[in-house]
Amino acid sequence: MKNIQTGISTTSQLSKKPYDYVKRGIDILLSLLAIILFLPIYLIVAIWIMVDDSFPILFRQKRAGYLNKPFYIYKFRTMKLQQTSPITYFWKNGVPDDFVFKQPADKTYTANFTGIGTFLRKWSLDELPQFFNVLLGDMSLVGPRPELTEIANCYNKEQAIRLKVKPGITGWAQINGRSHINHGEKIKLDLDYVQNYSLWLDIKILFATLLKVIFKQGAV
Numbered sequence: 581m582k583n584i585q586t587g588i589s590t591t592s593q594l595s596k597k598p599y600d601y602v603k604r605g606i607d608i609l610l611s612l613l614a615i616i617l618f619l620p621i622y623l624i625v626a627i628w629i630m631v632d633d634s635f636p637i638l639f640r641q642k643r644a645g646y647l648n649k650p651f652y653i654y655k656f657r658t659m660k661l662q663q664t665s666p667i668t669y670f671w672k673n674g675v676p677d678d679f680v681f682k683q684p685a686d687k688t689y690t691a692n693f694t695g696i697g698t699f700l701r702k703w704s705l706d707e708l709p710q711f712f713n714v715l716l717g718d719m720s721l722v723g724p725r726p727e728l729t730e731i732a733n734c735y736n737k738e739q740a741i742r743l744k745v746k747p748g749i750t751g752w753a754q755i756n757g758r759s760h761i762n763h764g765e766k767i768k769l770d771l772d773y774v775q776n777y778s779l780w781l782d783i784k785i786l787f788a789t790l791l792k793v794i795f796k797q798g799a800v
Contacts, residue, residue, distance in 0.1 A: 599779055606782075607721050611714035618708055625656055625696070625705060633660060633694040638709060644732035646746045651718040653726055654709040658697030704793050710749050722782040723748025724770035731763075742770040745777065752781075755788040 615622075626637045639657040642650050693701070700706040713719040719726065726747035735743070752773035753766040761769075773781070 597778075599777075602779065603720065603782070604717075607714050610721060611711045614708075614711045615715065618711070621705070622708065625700065625708070628696050629657060629694070632696050633657075639706075642729050643726035643747065644729050644743060645718055645726060646743065648732055648740070648743045650729055651713070651726075653713060653719075656700055656706040656709060658694060658700050658706050659692050660694055660697075702796060707749060714749065718746070720746040720748045722750060722777075722785050724751050724773065725754065725766075738771070739767050742767060742774055745774050750785060750789040752785060755785055755792060 629637045636657060639655045639659070640652045641655075643653045645651040697706075710719060714721055723746050724742045727743075732740075732743060751770060753761070753769035756769055757765075
């Protein structure tokens with residue numbers, strides 16, 4: 581079976597590496613440890629969001645997963661209710677190359693954040709619920725960031741290769757100029773990762789991500 585837009589087979593995949601099985605084991609172990617370790621933070625953030633802007637505490641969004649299988653990604657909600665930031669797409673050769681958040685005419689983009697939202701984004705704490713996505717098997721700790729389904733469905737054949745590994749909480753593109761490169765450049769970095777991922781590369785990405793979060797060099 582193939583996805584009509586991308587032409588990617590839902591049964592095809594890259595040749596399995598011995599590391600793939602190790603990678604899943606590491607994902608289960610570290611995501612479980614992270615959930616236990618961050619449990620107090622989960623509770624504090626949940627209460628803070630509830631007091632600051634009521635419910636819901638979590639934000640979920642449909643994303644493209646392994647082989648373009650859709651799943652729901654979870655984050656702590658950082659935006660005010662009933663306020664969204666429309667996405668404007670810029671297309672090249674019929675495929676997504678870049679996109680930006682378009683600011684509403686009567687509000688700035690930052691005005692849509694809740695009181696705690698800016699803080700959560702600054703320290704990437706809004707991403708913490710994704711450890712549950714990893715534990716469930718929808719995501720990996722390291723991999724291309726999960727794409728919006730409406731963008732993934734417009735991938736060309738080459739871009740669709742990034743869907744042949746599980747999406748990650750952080751990835752090669754996130755430690756190589758995440759906030760300073762366009763979407764097309766991020767996809768190219770993701771393709772480099774798909775072709776070359778290994779235990780050593782994943783360790784390098786995890787440590788680099790930790791340093792970026794600590795020194796606030798852009799949210800993951």
